[in-house]
Amino acid sequence: MGEEVGFVLYKPRLADNVGGVARALVNFGFSRLAIADPATWHFDPRSAVKAEHVLEKAYMALTLDEAIGPYAWVCGTTSRKIRRRPAISPRELGEEAARRMAAGASICVVLGSENHGLTDEDLERCDAICRIDTSLEQPSINLAQAAAILAYELRQGLKLPRPPRELAVAATREEVDRLVASTREALLGAGFLNPQQPDKILGELRRLLVRGEPTKREVELLTAAAKQVQRTVVPTPRRSE
Template structure:
């Protein structure tokens, strides 16, 4: 799907921005770069800024005109404020990402068009676009670096693609130091913990068994909603065991983990 979406940079003046845009594309899973009449390309600064995305630069298509860059496209989105003479359909970045993925998912070709660093797209170029995309930046400092603009739209495209593919947008991190202990504690394990916790709290004088004031019920509620894993339970039980040793006056060793 994402291979149907091309990033088009028009008349880019700084080669470093081309490399930065390529890096932003690769971060977000986009691979097709089209350069319209770049002022300096290929260039060592583009290679340096690509920082590992040099394959995108190597496969970039260089054309003379925007018309050449848009051949075969069914949806063209131009990044700019609205046309200065004629009102035009306007999307925000999130709508742009959703629209792009919807069209690309149907096998259609999509182009995200970015203008010159100093002047953006001309009115004539904007009128070749089906929609204009405006990034709602700080009005007191609204000018985005070209690569940053590519990153913003690339991110929204990726988020829309993840949603369309049914993939999570965040990945839970596993506890690498505790293989096999990442399952949740069982009910009986929790009961043994509550028993030891109650004994420990009585031992340090925090819990008065003659006047408990629902303390254990509140603690059960606290730990019950915490989804305690077995590795976490081992830590908690270890803390209680060492605390009980101190209360009994037994020697104990500090365990740094």
């Protein structure tokens, strides 16, 4: 099981932690790891006990977007409370991931660097946020321990009985990105978006779209529609606010 679940480490700093994450993945039946923009490229396989193969075949990405591109649903993790974005618990992550996978989606979990975690901007790139409830005294969980808890809950979720897999294939992140880019151009052209700050509204539209779990075909249709709008809109002055 678990081939459709990936973990992304964004800007990890300590090779030991990377090895510890790899071990936890294998403990719970996962093996797909991407490492984006790490502080070191020298990972000691000794920390990845019986998980050396995960490190060896880990996908090395330069950016967060490159690492998460292949997945349909991306859940970022944080120990902070994020304004206006409700966070799910690890248990809910396990259940939600299992449900989406049953519907044909691949999913990934993103963990940030040891010192600061994911920034608000990084979390904007994620379709959902998972927060591990901790004590106020020490809210920050070690990276490899956080990964162990998340992998454990993902495994629990995947053990639940699932409805039969539907035929529709979920759109990947990259396909949704292309749709959002086309929509940006179309809505900028139509004078709907503020050219100085188009991404806030686009981010909201994107999250709405992802909540609807769009198929590949639906995203292709919408992308074609956005492109058609792009070609046909007559530039108009933006409505004043």
